[in-house]
Amino acid sequence: MARSVYVTGIGRGDGRQAVELGMMELLSRQVDRVGVFRPLMHTRTDHVVELLRGRYRIDLAAEDLYGLSYDEAAALQAERGQDELVGMLVDRFHALERQCQAVLVLGTDFAGTNIPDELAVNARLANEFGALVLPVVGGHRDSADTVVAEVRNAHRAYSDLGCSMLAMIANRVAGRDKQEVSRRLAGRLDVPVYVLPDEPALSAPTVAQVVETTGAEVLLGDASGLARDVRRFVFGGAMLPNFLGALSDGAMVITPGDRADLLIGSLAAHAAGSPPISGVLLTMGQTPGADVMKLAARLAPGTPVMLVQEGSFPTATGLSALEGKLTAASPRKAETALGLFELHVDTVELTDRIELSRSERVTPMMFEHELLERARGSQLREVVLPEGTEERVLRAAEVLLRRNVCHLTLLGAEDAVRKRVADLGLDLGLDRAETSKSARARIIDPATSPLRERFAELYAEIRKHKGMTVEAAQDVVTDVSYFGTLMVQEGLADGMVSGAVHSTAATIRPAFEIIKTSPGAAIVSSVFFMCLADRVLVYGDCAVNPDPDAEQLADIAIQSAETAARFGVEPRIALLSYSTGTSGSGADVDKVRRATEIVRELRPDLLVEGPIQYDAAVEPKVAATKLPGSKVAGQATVLIFPDLNTGNNTYKAVQRSAGAVAVGPVMQGLRKPVNDLSRGALVQDIVTTVAITAIQAQQAAAPAAAEEQRR
Known part of the structure; x- marks a missing residue:
């Protein structure tokens, strides 16, 4: 039977969609077939169900994810009674449950429903489904006393109705009250209580919602602009100098269409990055002249400018209660x-309380989720991103910050970075105060940084055997790749990720010169994590070494096995060739055979086979014929290619033809983590590579911390 969690509440406005999303993330890390079920809904499709269905690739029939509409449920209950209603919903739930390893159930929303005693209905459904109950209590605009009382009352109500409780969550609690609420509830109930502070970005509507609510005509702007959060509304009436002082990050300007000065002034401020606004809503049906609109389009490309027919006051009234979803x-x-x-x-x-056992099958999504979870660790690491104005890097940075994965340093001229962030409509929190637990971003300009002099002296010392002088080094260290590498070397950052627009050589040459190889590593090499539909394989080396000899190939195999183990892949090494076992001969095969012997000599604890063909390495039926009795053949997880030509082409062929997710290249053998990106890297590729870098930094710090503890 699938384990099920029923997320419910006690009233409106609890913001439980964030909790539902978090629970789906948690479940999807453990098992690969998760379902979502909405017993009662207002319309035939539900925006949260559709969000979860798309984000977590739930490949179940849409109709299986829903029970009945509120109108259908009310009519059925009135005609046949609640038992008949519950029985029908239980049947639909079990039909879904049979297809899943875990199911997330989304309780009723207490919003304009015609079901009497909604809390009791949720409790009964949860009991009939055999689901653990996770009640969410909203604390928006409530005092700490009220929140504490409501949590206790909700716990008592669901417990008295016979529910098996998973935990309690107090959500949207004022930041100033979070610690107080946590302290007063800790250990007072028989289940854990988690307190989530109110997050303005979640309740902020998007520009698209404003357009939908007001029926506005979009004069300028693109899809990414319409996705921006509207953090507040600023009404334009004052003269421009006074008006500019009222602008703030994410503000939407509402002003009559004849105030071209406020339109141009707002967009000019946005273009300068001080502050980046979400858009401009023009009222009274007055469109500025063509020359003004051309200037507006040039000033802030992509920033939405919209037009409504109503005046500013009725427009403001209509938007006053608008909240994000x-x-x-x-x-x-x-x-x-x-x-x-x-x-x-x-x-x-929470996972332990659900008693989920992790699936033996590892999907790409499970692997990626696990990386993000591990990257956070007990202490957020600092990763430097030299390509601070590249769109994909900045979009990845926003994801990493919102997911609280690590701290980030963006390199580049500050004005240029801020302008790019504003143009893209991103929120990196560059001017918000730092907190002890939240990830933050900062900008450093290598050309003007006080670190430039220090780094120049350091680099000149490292490269003095090559004739490097401090004067020449002053120019070298302004290169973002060198500056970022020196930050890592000096402990000012824990790792670096680059390569979205720079070549592999430009990314890793500074690391070779400055950071150098780690003790015990003969060479620097790389691996790709190849996430197939049902497993994760490790490919090495597909990015760095053109034609390694036998000793180098053995080193790559050992390093790759260690990397695999660090990231949860049990290493079974296959050194690949065009022949299997003793069936072939020649220099290329002999190299692989010798490399296999070296691995066995150096690391007798590792399972290794070679030379072996790819099909014999991964397909049990082929292995049974070509290499019977092998502990690696047919179940290899670490595949080592004999040269870069073979490795690079194979990983790309598998990526494109088999639909595999290729994570990497992940560099190995350096003293500190520096990772290269493919110049075709997608935003998610960058997110994953930064997470891997943060994990590598944790692992690199562990021996030093242990040594310090021994002292």
Whole structure:
């Protein structure tokens, strides 16, 4: 039977969509077939169900994910009674449950429903489904006393109705009250209580929602602009100098269409990055002249400018109660919600209470989720991103910050970085105060940084055997790749990720010169984590060494096995060739055979086979014919290619033809983590590579911490 969690509440406005998203993330890390079920809904499709269905690739029939509409349920209950209603919903739930390893059930929303005693209905459904109950209590605008009382009352209500409780969550609690609420509830109930602070970015509507609510005509702007969060509204009436002082990050300007000065002034401020606004809403049906609109389009490309027919006051009235919601069209809000949940909820404890056993099958999504979870660790690491104005890097940075994965340093001219961030409509929190637990971003300009002199002296000392002088080094260290590498070397950052626009050589040459190889590593090499539909394989070396000799190939195999083990892949090494076992001969095969012997001599604890063909390495039926009795053949997890030509082409062929997710290249053999990106890297590739870098930094710090403890 699938394990099920029923997320419910006690009233409206509890913001439980963030909790539902967090629970789905938690379940999807453990098993590969998770379902979502909405017993009662207002419309035939539900925005949270559709968000979860798309984000977590739930490949079940849409009709299986829903029970009945509220109108259908009310009519059925009135005609045949509640038992008949519950029986029908239980039947539909079990039909879904049979297809899943875990099911997340989304309780009723207490919003304009015609079901009497909704709390009792949720409790009964949870009991009939055999689901653990996770009640969410909203604390928006409530005092600490009220929140504490409501949590206790909700716990008593669901317990008295016979529910098996998983935990309690107090959500949207004022930041100033979070610690007080946590202290007063800790250990007072028989289940854990987690307190999530109110996060303005989740309740902020998007520009698209403003357009939908007001029926505005979009004059300028693109899809990414419409996805921006609207943090507040600023009404334009004052003269420009006074008006500019009222602008703030994420503000939407509402002003009559004849105030071209405020339109141009707002967009000019946005273009300068001080501050980046969400858009401009023009009222009274007055469109500025063509020359003004051309200038507006040039000043801030992509920034929405919209027009409504009503005046500013009725427009403001219509927007006053507008709140954001999590939908498939708001992925940035989803990242914020997940970051909030993972920061304030003990997901390990919650998983243990659900008693989920991890699936032996590892999907790409499970692997990626696990990386993000591990990257946070007990202490956030600092990763430097030299390509601070590259769009994909900045979009990845926003995801990493919203998910609270690590601290980030962006390199580049500050004005240029801020302008790029503003143009893209991103929120990196560059001017917000730092907190002890939340990830933050900062900008450093190598050309103007006080570190430039120090780094020049350091680099000149490292390269003095090559004739490097401090004067020449002054220019070298302004190169973002060298500056970032020196930050890592000096402990000012824990790792570096680059290569979205720079070549592999430009990324790793500074690491070779400055950081150098780690003790015990003969060479620097790389691996790709190849996430197939049902497993994760490790490919090495597909990015660095063109034609390694036998000793180098053995070193690559050993390093790759260690990397695999660090990231949860049990290493079974196959050194690949065009022949298997003793069936072939020649220099290329002999190299692989000798490399296999070296691995066995150096690391007798590792399972290794070679030379072996790819099909014999991964397909049990072929292995049974070509290499019967082998502990590696047919079940290899670490595949070592004889040269770069073979490795690079194979990983790309598998990636493109088999639909595998290729994570990497992940560099190995350096003293400190520096990782290269493919120049075709997607935003998610960058997110994953940064997470891997943060994990490598944790692992690199562990021996030093242990040594310090011994002292």
